[in-house]
Structures are given as structure tokens and as C-alpha cells.
Amino acid sequence: MIRNVLGAVVALVGAAAAVQSPFRRWYDTRLGRDYRIQDLFDGITGVSSSVMASILLPFLFAALLTLVGVVLRSRTAVALAGLVALGFTVLWMVRLGQAESGLTLDGDGSGLGWGVAQALAGGVLILLGALLMSGRRRAARPGRNAPEPFPVPPDDRPDTWPPTQEPGPAAYTSQAPEPEADPYTGPDPYTGPGRHRATSGDEDTAEYPVQGEVPPGQGDDRYRPPHP
Structure with missing residues (x-):
């Protein structure tokens, strides 16, 4: 933006100097606006010209x-x-x-005048302004490396995806400690049929009959006490 403004100012100053130059002395006592535009192609003559038909026209x-x-x-x-x-x-x-068999530049005011120098300086300033300008930025076409409207800030973490090698089974295992296995895996003798677990401090570990079972000592001689 600053380059465009600076280049525009320099170019406009050069254009103004170029337009003003035909109203100054170009050679000897003759002004630039006295030279006809057609004299630039047919040869310089002594015929005067109107302002709009003079060499002012290309500068405009x-x-x-x-x-x-x-x-x-x-x-x-x-x-x-x-x-x-x-x-x-x-x-x-x-x-x-060609018309004068050479150009002269004398210190007494004859020869080339300040109008020629001003026209040359104006053209140089216009070219300098074009070099200073940055020009108009072309919009990027979609699909041709178009920049993102909102750039994504870089991530501080290292990029670990995709992984360089296939993760092994250990990569998906939990880091929590596994519970210890019960050393006794058989049936609980205190929770089977016809049994119950005594409460803490209860020393009575007698077996209680279950419905349908015959208590020991009843209906079977093997459980009768010996005769005294």
C-alpha cells in the first residue's frame, strides 16, 4: 500500500512536469508548443503551430x-x-x-532550453513511479495453491501422526495395574447346598439339614448310637 502511494505521487509529479515542459523554451527562443506534432515525423520547420496541434499533445x-x-x-x-x-x-x-546539423547547449541561453530537460525529467520520474509501485495483487484461483483466509497457528506439539510404524499390542494395553487373581478358584464349601457361612465370631459350624434331607440318626441304622 505504501509503495503504491509513493509510486503514484512520483509518477504524477513526472506527468505534471512533462505537460508543463512545452510552455518553456526548447531551443533558442522558441517554445516547445511552437513545434507541430507532424514536424516530428516530416522534419522540423519554422512554421508555428496551435497549442493542441503541437508536441503538447503526446505529453497530455x-x-x-x-x-x-x-x-x-x-x-x-x-x-x-x-x-x-x-x-x-x-x-x-x-x-x-537533423534540421540544425547538430544540437548545441550554450551558457548564454542559446541552444537547448530548460523545456527539454524538464520533459526528459518528467519521463524519468514517471518510469521511476512505475518501478516503485507494487501493482495490484491477483486473486488466487481456487485449487491453485490458494492461501487460507485464516492461517492455522503452528502446533507446539510434535507431529506424531501418521505413526512411522504399526503399533504393537502393547500400544493399546491399559497402564492400570491388573487385579490379582484369587488363588482359590474351586467351589465355596460354605455356599453349597445345605450349608451356610457362619458369621464372624460364631464357633458353631454344625451342618443344618436342607428341606428333603433326613437328619443324621433318623431312619438309618448307621447313624444310631451304640447300645449302652
């Missing part, structure tokens, strides 16, 4: 192109405007050199 076009390039943030348009300003100035110097 360069200034308009500079303004369009600044509004659209187009470096190409601004650079083209600078080339137009420099190109017509150099073309005028070539044609005048």
Missing part, C-alpha cells in the same frame, strides 16, 4: 495514461506513459539535430 496523452495507471494501480500503464514522454522528447531531439 502520457499524463492521462499515468492518471489511469495510478487509479487502476497498473504498473504497465504508468511505465508506458513514461516511455511515451521520453520517446517523443528523444524523437524531437533527433529531428531538430
